[in-house]
Amino acid sequence: MNHSTTPVLSVSPVTLAAPDRGQDLQVRVTAPTAGRDLPVIVFSHGMTLGMDDYAPLATFWAAHGFVVIQPTHLDSLGLAPDDPRTPFIWRIRTEDLTGVLDQFDAVEAAVPGLGGRVDHDRVAVAGHSWGAQTASTLAGARVIGADGAPGESQADSRVGAAVLLCLPGTGGADLSPMAAQYFPFMSPDFAELKTPSLIVAGDADQSPLTVRGPDWFTDGFRLGSGATDLLTLFGAEHGLGGIQGAHDTRTTDESPERVALVQRVTLAYLRTALGLDAAAWPEARAALAASGEPLGRIDSK
Template sequence: MSETTVAVPGLAVGTPSPVIAVRPVVLPAPGRGEDLRVRVSAPATGNELPVIVFSHGFGESMDGYAPLVDFWTAHGFAVIQPTHLDSRTLNLPPDDPRTSLIWRLRVEDLTRVLDGLDFVEAAAPGLAGRLDRSRIAVAGHSWGAQTASMLLGARVLGPEGEPGEDLSDPRITAGVLLAVPGTGGADLTPFAAEHFPFMNPGFAEMTTPALVVAGDHDQSLLSVRGPDWFTDAYVQSPHGKSLLTVFGAEHSLGGISGYNVTETTDENPERVALIQRLTWAYLRTALGVDGSAWPAARAALAAAGDPLGRIESR
């Protein structure tokens, strides 16, 4: 039985295409302390490629998340992955003055990628003129999902619950938030509340369409709540969102951060295949590439005899 059939019976994704990948593309970043390094991956052929800007989780880098990036690019997307300052590849010391601001610098990294698309295109051989600037999505996992959510309209709330600065970007028209942290305050452990004050998101202004992906066995060490904490971005944001709950999945969602990575506690290729295909279908519809892709994916999952997850929308 093929992986496609196991993951979402009846959902056709087409034949994968050859992919090109270039790293590092170095974007000038005055005031950041060092320039921004990114990885650019895209199909070797084709034009008007929709773009995904991907924000990695804590400690990861532009080289992570190959199971998702490989699938997305082989099926028609260009993916740009910046390396944030918290990456283990940079070894930023805890007492670095930038440490407390990394959450904000992460958002600026994504914005810098958007501002530098001309530079990125020119630096990747064969990519110039092939990106569709009208179809750009943002995606991220864990801390990267919180980073991505800021470009969709989420805010960091102040001490009295007041919304912080609006960092949303009109160039982003859809998002995918994988294991995105939930609300702060009393929902955090004392350690998280003391050390991560930026973990206090408000989703009331997150108006851009998005797919939230959560594992129903994802128990965070930073929250006193259960796995439902990772659904707050769906429950508390305005309408126009979808939620994919992946059955049995923990924080790595079956292993999306890399092939055979040691931090995966719930390795399951079928869960990864499910997320590959459903995020691909969602973005194709949300970005206006194929209006039938997401409805077909939802129908295929609902018709599965033993589904790996469920989808709801509001």
């Protein structure tokens, strides 16, 4: 599984038109300097983070042959509570990701030497925390409305795989009063989550958003037919060892070993799920199972 790594180029901000959003969409693009037919990962950040975070993941994925596109969502731009967009931020986040997919050509043109090297048919979405919920909507998850019915599907047929890190679980009685008040859209319906997806959860991720324990973050695996695999990290909290990178001081469980495991396992999953290397995922699962002191375990349906 030791692929050679390639030097990486990162360009930001790349500005994409977003006419209905109130302001343009800014993204960071991280890409290998060599290689052709490069698959794509569009990554959605957690609450109030941005395109400059998650460098440990973006740089690793790019060094192993992926183009990584990271938008900055509106929740990181300090919208006022009475801004008319505020109640719809969760939906606009999804539109940010589809907007990136719609404007691949502009993304390519903004990065020197990237034109003509991107495989538009091999696309994954990924995200952490609220960003995992955002990414999951392109994989088929829906949001249950105030009427108790799942909202319209925002699944995107261009997306072939998803990596969902600390994906928020079911809503209703499982939400804390704080979450129910401020994040009523954290009420997912996973019945149509059919795109091949890897869920990553920490077994010490005790969230203020839920009255349940860390297993709340495994609901997507339990309930979504496309969520075929679950990586549980032992002792990991919400930062999964520090995947957000150095800019985010909230990581409470700093562990370079954990971050390295997330890097390796997510890469292997995507390489197999997108049809690049059929052996990558079985090898990663076997390697983790065989390691003497494993940092986690993989469950597969």
